[in-house]
Amino acid sequence: MTVSLEPGASAPRLATSPIAGHGFFQWLRAQWVGLDRWVLLVVGVSLLLALPVLTVFVTALQPAGAVWRHLADTVLADYVRNSLLLMLGVGVGTLLIGVPAAWLTSIHEFPGRRLFEWMLLLPMAIPAYIIAYTYTGLLDFAGPVQTALRESFHWSRQDYWFPEIRSLPGAVLMLALVLYPYVYLLARAAFLEQSVAVLEVSRSLGAGPWRRFHAVSLPMARPALIAGVSLVQMEALADYGTVQYFGVSTFTTGIFRVWYGMNDSIAAAQLAGLLLLFVFALLVFERFSRRLARFHHTGNRQFRPARLALRGRWRWLATLACLLPLLFGFLLPAGQLAIWAFRTAPRMMDGRFWHLLSHSLSLALGAALLILALALLLGYGQRLRPRPLARAAVRGAGLGYAVPGTVVAIGVMLPLAAIDRGVDGWARQWLGLSTGLLLSGTVMALLFAYCTRFLPVALHSVEAGLARIRPSMDDAARALGATPRAVLWRVHIPMLRGSLLTAVLLVFVDVLKELPATLILRPFNFNTLAVRTYELASDERLADSASFALAVVLAGIGPVILLSRAIGRSRPGYDAVS
């Protein structure tokens, strides 16, 4: 055995001196080699997914046409005002419902607390447009409430005033009832993570429960609350089904009107661009407060003392404060849907229903699997090649969750239609035949929109799961002869099973519920549960729509169960929401 010490070990380096340029070209080549197919794939897919949003922005920058000037002179102010009022109202409403519920369930003990902890999430299962249809049916003139009032007081039509649910305040109420769980979740996490010591100190300084709430806990939770409200407001801005049904003119209904009524795609894109500015302002706000929230953690979590047991009437008031949102946000509407469905199902659940159901489910499942594959590609590609370029591209594609479905649909339609026109023109000129609509108006377009909108949901799960797998796992598998692709199949996917299932379930339900993008992009005669519910409700066949709506709601309970299990593990985290 001979082992020799190289005499040149500490000699001055010669490699770069003879040809000065050599080293530079080598460096350049190394950079270029670094841009291998993984990086190109990740950047390419991310750019493709960012295309709709980019299209909307670029189109919005075009000079204003006659339609836009007309809009600006007439209804634009209404759109802005109504959208802002909706945003503000829903923000305030969700705070009023979500914060007390979170405060009560996280710190106190009262009858039913354990049950409320997760049941308060149930309204998330109901899409806003479905709760709007349900309450309309409940509260309109022929509905059970007014009928009961008339019968018990022997009133007739002119004898009483009844609030009109189909109005802006009504829309605010509907959205607040189904969106408050976002605020509840984040507020709950914030309250639970607050240092016990801080609360005990304020107690020792003589602060009673009310003062502890408004002078200590609430200010400390403020960043989390702002983050929650920002999320809620993004959803409120994105809503189409509710405001459309209630006849409230907002950005989303405006976009539809301009797109279909005035046939002006540029003006529609300009409206969409304006809406996007609102959304991105909220997004910046949300990101910023989340960062603040991290700094607001004071000290370590010590052991948690026993919950404060409420006594006397406070117990029942607390129970009531938690019961009301659950009652009006879930039990009542779901119950009404069940009654309607029970009545109309024999008629509605015919062959077409089952066909539509399987069609809708397989579309959602297909989209979820496609999105999962893309999320895995982006997540794993970034892990293999942690380049700033790839990272930035994926971050860009990840903003899609904030973009309203209406905007995504416009952004998908414009470039696909342009491609179709181009191909068609080329084929007519050179082949003498018309290719018609190749991309727009096909399931492709619909899937593209779903990918843009819902990829971030799956990516979040995949990235969180991948982050838990130490890099040495990859290295160990590589050293044992596995190629990068084999590492993904043999190590990561088996280890990620849980995260992948979660991702598929979340996206599946989101696709099932999606309304505006599906309405715009669906192929002719193509229907989903959500669209059919919308169509029947628009025809004032609320009871007939219940079977379809109930199917959507039942599917929506899946994610709620996932979330409540996460809560049961008592690791309340921000991950639970976004």
Next chain:
Amino acid sequence: MTPFLDLAAIDVAYPPKRVVENVSFKMNSAAIGCLLGPSGCGKTTLLRAIAGFEPIQSGSIRLEGTELSRPGWTLPPEQRRIGMMFQDLALFPHLTVADNVAFGLRGWKADERRARVRDLLRLVGLDEYARRYPHQISGGQQQRVALARALAPRPRLLLLDEPFSSLDVALREDLAHEIRAILLREGIGGLLVSHDQFEAFAFADQIGVLDQGRLLQWDNAYNLYHRPADHFVADFIGQGVFLPGQMGEGSRVCTELGDIDGIPLAGCEPGDPVEVLVRPDDVTHDDASPLAAEVVERAFRGAEFLYTLKLPSGARLLCLAPSHHNHRLGERIGIRLEIDHLVMFRRG
């Protein structure tokens, strides 16, 4: 004869920082080497470059004469037939012990694969645990699974990235000896990364000392201790202090402790400042000696005391004395220098 592993003037960089600079060494087959150095010296990066996880910016890495890495080209790790044991072991949590060991045996016939797994589990004494999952066995057993898994595909070279650091001292030594014996028996080369010189001495035949990305010396343990190539190696390996002195006539060195027979240093004129390495075992306690030093610190080590002594000039020395020589702090004791292997460097 071509060397088994041959690193020629390699650089590894995480731009803009160069982490490994101009490192060269050769290792022959069935040899066991160690890269030793303080944390952050680049030893793990160097190991990862050999495994193929890091590209190199200059030089080349060859194994059995075939090139594995050169600037702009890196043979992927999965094609190198180099095994690796990781600091955190990186056992696959979703696979049983047997499936972990079989992971690298893709493409083997089923019966051969089963036989190989059985042999290896027997080799590391875990045949009872084949069906357990990694979290169901102890830390030392996990270590053995990681070893069996790395050895299963018959690698040409096994790289070990501080795999013993999570074990307690007794277990660590046993396992190091065991792995060494297995490697020698199977004729597999080994290269360990460590920051612990005793681990290196126990495990490796040849040791490379790294500091700030440079390989300072590649040698056996005896030579590292007694013939260190520079000040850093002398300081890092073993204990000792540098005693300042001056070059005298011929190869004499004048120090505070008298004139010593030095060694000729290239380019050194009489009168030039030098420093002499004095190890604790070079200083003998002798009451008859005219040289005396004050005890300023003492550490009881069972069989002996390690005294820290202060010379009249303020310079400090370490002295290892049998533990029946019990001196108090502040006491002045007689000492004598008995240097067998003189190590000296130019000062300044």
